[in-house]
Amino acid sequence: MHSYAQTDELRQAAGELGAHVYTALRDGGLEADLLVELACLMEERGVSTSATRELFERLAVELTVADLVRLGEALLDETGFRSTFAMEPGLLAPFEEALKVVERDVRASGIAGTLQMVLPDWDVMGMAWVEFEGTCQGNCIRPEDDALWSVADATQEAVMERTWRV
Secondary structure: OOOHHHHHHHHHHHHHHHHHHHHHHHHOOOOHHHHHHHHHHHHHOOOOOHHHHHHHHOOHHHOOHHHHHHHHHHHHHHHOOOOOOOOOHHHHHHHHHHHHHHHHHHHHOOOOOOEEEEOOOOOOOOOEEEEEOOEEOOOOEOOOOOHHHHHHHHHHHHHHHHHOOO
16 A cells, blocks of 8 residues: 555656656657556556556567557546646637636626736646736636636636735
């Protein structure tokens, strides 16, 4: 059994490896060694799957590009890996469109100020945030979130933080 610190380290390492696998799948050049390393971490976490077993049973030189892609996608799915806005900036487009809709409502309410979608350096998870007058508050926005709902919620948090008077 792993301690909490070891579990967090494994989770972080699996996330970092997952990001490398995702990038290699997207850009090309995925190598078996990277998949085997991720499979070893999964097994260490007690996650044994058909993809991890196949990687351990087959020689790396036997794996075709199609095999590497299939196994890479399977490992990402099995680890629950999700891309971030930092990795795929194009994912931000529907959220920026949603912000335009929400901003019209904010302006109609008589609230002025700079409202924008940001990817702050301090968010190591690569999530987006709504910034109002230079302040982010409340909820981050993930690529898998519903664009309009999540942007409206994050905007409310950011605006209220800056405008609320006690």
